[in-house]
Amino acid sequence: PAPPSQTLSAAATSSSPQAAKGRSSPASAGAAVSCANSDESAKSQDEGSQQSSKGTEFSRRDPLNKKVVLLVQFLLQKYQKKEPVTRADMLKYVIKKYKYHFSEILKRASEHMELAFGIDVKEVDPIRHCYALLSKLDLSVDGTMREEENTPKTGILMIVLGVIFMKGNCAREEEVWEVLNLMGVYSDKKHFIYGEPKKIITEDLVQLKYLEYRQVPNSDPPRYEFLWGPRAHAETSKMRVLEFLARVHDTVPSAFPAWYEEALRDEEERARARAAARARITAMASARARAVASSSSHTK
Incomplete structure (x- = not known):
């Protein structure tokens, strides 16, 4: 995969001249998670060995990356099983002797979860240090997807x-x-x-x-x-x-001024549409209430 700063900015090259600073991207997250499983995939696919070499290089650059990879896998398993996530479990099963680097490892893993999988990692109980894993989109609303x-x-x-x-x-x-x-x-x-x-x-x-x-x-x-x-x-x-x-x-x-202005216009249009919908509902409710009141007065 390309360096993080190139992944999505490549799509913007012909659309906007604005420069952007690099950061961990879906590319690096994908490489990281792939590397942790590349030993198995290499047995059946040539690209598995390629992922392995890239993953090895990825880990050698920073020893904390291995823990980031393992924590991403741990969080994905928790998400799929709908199990609670606690700081204690992360320290016990993943972080271990790197406990003094917990905040940095969790920060990186959270970025990978968001950028590669569309999942936000949020602390919901600061006392017991419990975390929620929230999908940015619910793709199972209609029950058609496992x-x-x-x-x-x-x-x-x-x-x-x-x-x-x-x-x-x-x-x-x-x-x-x-x-x-x-x-x-x-x-x-x-x-x-x-x-x-x-x-x-x-x-x-x-x-x-x-x-x-x-x-x-x-x-x-x-x-x-x-x-x-x-x-x-x-x-x-x-x-x-x-x-x-x-x-x-x-x-x-x-x-990103051009896209930001377009997004603001979209927000304004959505707000107007919601206001119009509320007005229609209110008008319908008022009309129904008047009809009921009128009917009631005629029957007396």
């Missing part, structure tokens, strides 16, 4: 939504794969974290209405493009995706 499938789909969806937004709300398929390739995710290769990426983004997330995948008009041979689907518009927003992208680049949403 819980263990949600994690990778949420992570890759946030990346694709970000690329679409950066490309003017419509991204060609090759532009999406350009970014995913930088993360070590390829359309023709099964990925340890994401499974079958092409199936996820061109079928699964399309069927769930999170993405729209359509042929480019008059393209011959046929080419395809991605747009946000109706559920993406309903369950997230341009501002939330921009906040995600800003965290990738270790900055704030306003550091």
Whole structure:
């Protein structure tokens, strides 16, 4: 995978000249988690050995990275099993003799969880040091997806939504794969974290209405493009995706003026739509109350 600072900024190159500082990205998170399992995958796939060498280099650069990898795996297991997460368990089963580096290891692992899997790690009980693992999008609302499938789909969806937004709300398929390739995710290769990426983004997330995948008009041979689907518009927003992208680049949403202005307009439109909906509901309730009152007065 490419260096962290290049993963999503590559998608922005032709869309915005704004520079952004690098930070741990889905690329590094994917490499880290892959490295911890590369011994097994190498037995069956050539790319497994490649992941192993990259993962070894990743760990050698900083001895804490190995603990970050293990903690990410630990948190993913807890998330999939819907089990509580405590500081005591993390120290006992993962951190061990590195307890004095707990805060730094947890910080890095939390960044990987957010950027690679779309999961926020939040401390919900500062006294007992209990943590909640919260998905940025609930992909199991309609009950069509198993819980263990949600994690990778949420992570890759946030990346694709970000690329679409950066490309003017419509991204060609090759532009999406350009970014995913930088993360070590390829359309023709099964990925340890994401499974079958092409199936996820061109079928699964399309069927769930999170993405729209359509042929480019008059393209011959046929080419395809991605747009946000109706559920993406309903369950997230341009501002939330921009906040995600800003965290990738270790900055704030306003550091990207053009996208920030568009996200603000989107927020204003959403606020007006909510206000209009509330007004309609209030008007309907008032009309019904008057009708009931009128009917009641006639019967007396």
